[in-house]
Amino acid sequence: MSVTGQDNKELQQEFVIVGEPIVPGIGLGKALLLGKSSLRIRELTLPQEEVEHEISRYYKALKRSRSDLAALEKEAKGKQGYQEIASILQAHLEIIKDPLLTEEVVKTIRKDRKNAEFVFSSVMGEIEKSLCAVQKTTATTVDRVQDIHDISNRVIGHLCCQHKSSLGEFDQNLIVFSEELTPSEAANANPEYIRGFVSLEGAKTSHTAIVSLAKNIPYVANFTTELWDTINEFSGTLVLINGDKGEITFNPQLSTIQTYYRKQASVSVTVPVQVQTGKNLPLISLSAQIVSTEELPMIERESPGTSVGLFRSEFMAFSLGRLPCVEEQADQYAQLVQFQCSDIHVLRLFDFGEDKECPCISSSHRSVRWLLEQEKVLKEQLQAIAIVSRIGRLKVLIPGVIDASEIALVKRLFQEEIRLLKGISENILWGSMIEIPSAVWMIEEILQESSFVALGTNDLAQYTLGTSRERSLLGERSRVPHPSVIRMIHHVVEQAKQKNVPVSVCGEMAGDPALLPMFLGLGVKELSAVIPAINSLKMRLLDLNSRECSRLTKQLLRAKTYEEVHQLLYV
Template sequence: MSDTDPREIVLKGIGASPGICIGKAYLVDKEGVDVVKKYFVPKENLLNEKNRFKTAVKKARDNLHKVIEDTPEELRDHANILKTHVALLRDKMLYGKIIEIIEKEEVNAEWALRKVSADLQATFRKMADTYFRERATDIGQVSDLIMQNLMGTDHENIKDIDKRVILVAEDLSPAETSQIQLEKIMGFVTDRGGVTSHTGIIARTLEIPALLGIDRATSIIRNDDLIIVDGSTGELIIHPSEQTLVRFVKRRIEYEAHKAKIARGNHLPAKTSDGAVIHIMGNIELPEEVVSVKNYGGDGIGLYRTEFQYLSRSDFPSEDELSDKYRDVIEVMAPNPVTIRTLDINGDKAISRHPDSLEPNPALGLRGIRYCLKKPDVFRIQLRAILRAAAGFDNVRILFPMVSGEEEILEAKVILNEVADSLEKEGFNLSRNIKIGVMIEVPSAVIMADTISKEVDFLSIGTNDLIQYTLAIDRGNKEVAHLYQPLHPAIIRMLKRVSDAARENDVKVFMCGQMAGDPVYLPILLGLGIRELSMSPLGIPTIKHVIRQLKFEDTERFAESVLRQTTAEAIMKLLKDTYGDILFQKNNIQATDQQPQ
């Protein structure tokens, strides 16, 4: 590199989709949308101002419908993401509130849109759950669509890009991401967004490297700058040196070869070298993601998050609507299991999204089974929908989240039985052998696992919240996030306690938290007796590949050694010393499973 060459810059972001790409940057221009001025509109012109807003909304809706029609085949299963944005355009809390602000405050449509959008986004960003915080992005993206039409600033059409590049943008909406032509776009980088954003989900479906949440990307990178995107590690390299280029070209070749090797075993069973079969399941939030679970060789659905259907709307979904969605998943996966988790959010917040409904400490507030038991009408509708959808099938499991003790399980089971009785009286032919389970994600549930096990058919460990609550660590707080330690001896001992309680009471124990999707933890989890793991569909092939290299009998002895360690560092050293050649292959495709459980 000469003295006049720009210096290499390395930035860290969120790896939303794994893989490595090297190429020239292409900045997506969105100039003008953020420059909004407030001005007052005379009463006699308010009708025109409202109509101007309605016209902008209609144009945005028409554009989205056109994108949906033109969506490439590989993304057809994610059309509901775009339909959600269409629904947001009609949402009373967005559309209706903006009309109200224009009328009451006598202001221009742009200002009303910016005000309402900012309030709604702030509401979502204060929610405890990472997944729901990401829904603020959807609101922002839909607002930008309307704003462009109001201000006359046309977006660049990504599908018209005619050269091979890496996209760099402040943000990319699902509509824009779905227009990506794989023969032209190698990957993308955005200033905003997270792994659970819909843009991230689509990137993983397209299987192109993507980095999100790099605050300064668009301010540092210029058009045609040479950049490297590593979606596995979250690294962005700008102006790479020759040595860096050589290193990443080699890594990309090795990564692609390793990925192809793993893909060849997608549909082989996850069987250890001594014959123990481990069931590898997929976590989903949209019915359309079932296809990904099947394509990647998943043995079923270990966690179907049902909150998505309660979002971005002004009312609760109907029983028929919920039942149809659940039925779609059950039918596609049959005869493999489908584990439907009941609503795990404060439903009032999900529906109304009003700032006044915010709790001061939502992580410890009214959520999960607590909300459902306090709002039995909402709970009954969802349970009726699940039971109706499961009629004629024996592959459905119901999972209650955020359980802290036996009383909640007993109360939930009473409601479930009452709902089943009422449906049978109405003439529905129900299956009464649905398995009931609870999420173990609260320390009190671990302590009471022996008695809880007597009331259920299975336990499902949600490590994300369990680790957070046990170690008093807010994963979203950068000051303490480094203390979030899955290998903390207290966590390992808790997993042991839950596994022992399940075995003593002859119930199954599963895991659907982030630990389940990381191959590093496999020898410990298998050694503790966990025989079903659920994760992001993308992580399934790697987990199955690593399991086939392990010997179950050895992992049991290994877990005993792990339980004698007193620090996370000592446990990690033990993992490296014993299984380093299997777990820490430099090309291992890590599961991108940073979604909340």
């Protein structure tokens, strides 16, 4: 399929709008505007003799929708680095298989003699209302509501026999603009031709962002309605998307395009994983966050020599739909240990709870407390780690600790597994994830039990500020670290320096190039970011010097408001 360009000469000047960077990267292509669905669902009363035919029509639409999703999920499972996409599509399949969507809809069609489109839309609307009524507005709620919209559009499209062009059908480079970009639209996209996503609203923690990140497609979101309305004038024009800065450039000049790509290319080729700019900056390591060992070839391709700074082991369970056995875990961990890089890889123990529910165990606890409650699960994971320690060294990160006693207990259980598996020598460095305020203020004791610590900035900000991780709900402030969070990071780093314990930072902040001067000034030694962000971080590091970083950090530590921090970092 193809997209035609604008001929209006008034639109040929370079024009830039700025939103929130969601997924980093640079992309160039023609603007493709996806409009809202034009379907208007009418309420129709059916003759009694047509009711069973209407039910049959509804079943066919459900079947086709399931087939669509099953095909997408199968494709995702067969590709490296797409495990999170497969998990999201599996969740969509589970929703569409829910008896409520068959029994309740069919029952209502029979009782009220209404058309399937109207009844289905009404039932999905009620589900959405109940979700919003019984749950506070969190990232999980917003994702589920978006999932419901996505599924509704798919089923209603089949009911109305309306074929919507798939983003996998285009054969030219495009930047896709959509008021609400759904996870399945992103999953359909062919990254060879879809070079960027732009949406009116969006969030870094959303399912759509997760899919975009897995496909390495830059994504920018969150514009004012007035600014968004101007985009309609640029359908078909050339667009440059900068997912690092949140910039969308319409009709970019050749010099602008060359500047972006020249800088990006030089970073990809020449900058090492451990970066020192030659401007009196301390050495800083950049490592990768992954959810599956299938992403290891992507690291080798995108940033050779990079170590894994955070392997999120719980995603094995999400991919399988159950907890992995000891052998399955040991196989994955062995692949991690054997992957050649510049440093020891970091494996995080299962981190279940809240928005990451275990597929087969329900609990009110999360992180390490979930593990200690489910001791059999923890022991099996520790056994797999002990087996793999024969092959090589591994750093093991304990999630969500609140004090040193939890670390000591996990280490004691590991020693029990070592004793049971005779002939296996311990080859493990233990680390603690600092993501709860209590851990910040118990850091001296935690450091005594830890060979390294990792600051989990997503949860640390959430629990400190009493907010949702859903970025779009926080507005412009969502990008900006609160002064209290900056001071907490500073406190942890200073205490760790005294004990000579290295500190890494992971989470969204670690992948934001604008925050690099702050982390360098604070003395952070490692940043662990998603693979697509690593080259963007390298690019930013080339422009920094020690004096400026130090001066900026002192100002940030004196800041009292979001606005002051924003002014220092982003203006």
